[in-house]
Amino acid sequence: MSAMARQSNAAGAVTNPIRVMVVDDSVVVRGMVGRWIDEDPNLAVVASHRNGRLAVEDVNRSNPDVVILDIEMPDMDGLTALPLLLEKKRDLVVVVASTLTRRNAEISLKALQLGAADYVPKPETNAGVTTSVDFRRELVEKVTSLGQRARSRSGRTGAAAAAPMPPVIGRPSPAAKPKAAFTIRSYSSIRPRILAIGSSTGGPQALNALFGEIGSAMGQVPVVITQHMPPTFTAILAEHLSKSAGRPAAEGKDGETIVAGRIYVAPGGKHMILAKQGNDTVIRLTDTAPVNFCKPAVDPLFKTVAEIYGNATLAVVLTGMGADGAQGVTQIGQAGGSVIAQDEETSVVWGMPGAAAHTGQCSDVLPLPEIGRKVSKILLGGRP
Structure with a gap:
């Protein structure tokens, strides 16, 4: 169903779906x-293109909220097209889709640094795409969640923009203040x-910013991280x-013994937990079922910590x-x-930190720039 057709649906239907452009060769x-x-x-597809050049030329006319962007394409690849798309439409959400090669993982992380909101690992074959x-699930969830977040921040209205963000987070309304x-x-x-x-989602950028602040203060403790990422990506993230x-x-x-001053990242496709020896x-490392649809997942690590x-x-x-x-x-x-949770305003998606805040077990909910300063102070023995 086209976006125009949906706008004329009967009362109760979505009248303003999130507009999506698909770019893949x-x-x-x-x-x-x-x-x-x-x-x-x-959601509604408003444009579909075989390369980045066509997407850049069309972005103002089709006016998408979200672009699903392939990496490897003829004429103009995804990494070249990304900054041009964002230059033409500053509030555009770009989700990069790439196969799980080391080269594509490097490019995807570079895309995040250039302004992409997130990435989705794509099966290596067309048959894999059709059956996965x-x-x-991951692609549709991320397009929906990131599209809603972008609309909320820009003040755009519509049924899709007003809908709660999936999966099932108790999220405050726009009028509510998080600390209340x-x-x-x-x-x-x-x-x-x-x-x-x-x-x-948004974690690689946040982690790099955080570690730029706390690196000099973490000499006395080991650091363990679970970032939702597929294999190959986690090794590059650690670098x-x-x-x-x-x-x-x-x-x-x-079996590795953790020591102070080192950072340990859960490898993609495995849960990382800690044990006494x-x-x-x-x-x-365990190969048990996904937790919260994730593998690695944060809950198993935090539980053992x-x-x-x-x-x-x-x-x-x-x-x-x-x-x-x-x-x-x-x-x-x-x-x-x-526990410190990132605040809503500086989060790409306030799902995980919002859920953490609502447990009543956090000691602070802070903007990302303040988290680094607070963590450094605590690690160095200062009073919070």
């Missing part, structure tokens, strides 16, 4: 993704012996974080879709640890 992918988008009543339930919507508990009086971080923090960072390895704390470190835990929940991490935040808070 494969006619099969464009057709399949276009059908998925048009089957969702909150996970790819379809949840309870804040006191920080632990114990100096942290670990820093645990969970993030998703980027090492540069930002000036500290060694890598994917966690099964004598006097040491070691990493365990709470069990081992208790009130000597400092955790941070950064921008991301969904509610992953909320159960772990509750366990950390009940064990006497401290």
Whole structure:
């Protein structure tokens, strides 16, 4: 169903769906993704192009809210087209779709630095695209959530813009002030012996900014991170974080003893948890089912951090879709640890940090620039 047709639907139907442009050199992918988008009543395809040049030329006319952008295309690739699209439409949301090669992972992370909102790993073959339930679910969820967030920030109205953000987060209304919507508990009086971080959509950008602030202060604690990312991407993320923090960072390895001053990133496709082995704390990688539709997931990591470190835990929940991490935040808070959640205004999506805030177990809800300063102060032994 076209966007124009939907605007004339009967009362109660979506009258202003999120407008989506699909840019991919494969006619099969464009057709399949276009059908998925048009089957969702909150979304509508307004343009479909085979390369970046055509997308750039058409973006003002078709006026999309969200662009799904392939990386490898003839004439003009996605990375070249991205800044040109954002220059023409500053509030445009771009979701990069790329296959799981190291080169494409590098390009996708570069795209995030250039202003893309998020990425979706694409199956390597057209047949994989047509049969992948996970790819379809993740793509539609991200387009919907990011499109709604962009409309909310720009003040645009419409049924789709006003709808709550999926999956199922208790999100304050635009008129509500976040600090009035949840309870804040006191920080632990114990100096942290670990820093645990969970993030998703918008997380790579937030993590790099955070580690640029706290790198010099984290010499006395290990740092463990679960960022929702596929394999290959997490290894490259760790390399980027090492540069930002000036500290060694890598994917966690099964059986590895964690030590102060190092950053351990949960590898894509595995859950990373912690366990005691004598006097040491070691990493365990598990291949169990996804948690909160995610693998790796934040909740399993936070749960084991709470069990081992208790009130000597400092955790941070950064921008991301969904509610992953909320159960772990509750366990950390009940064990006497401290949790900081990113605020709504500076989050790309206030799903995970919003869910964490609403547990009543956070000690602060702060803008991203303030989180780094607060964490550094706490890690260096200062009073919160």
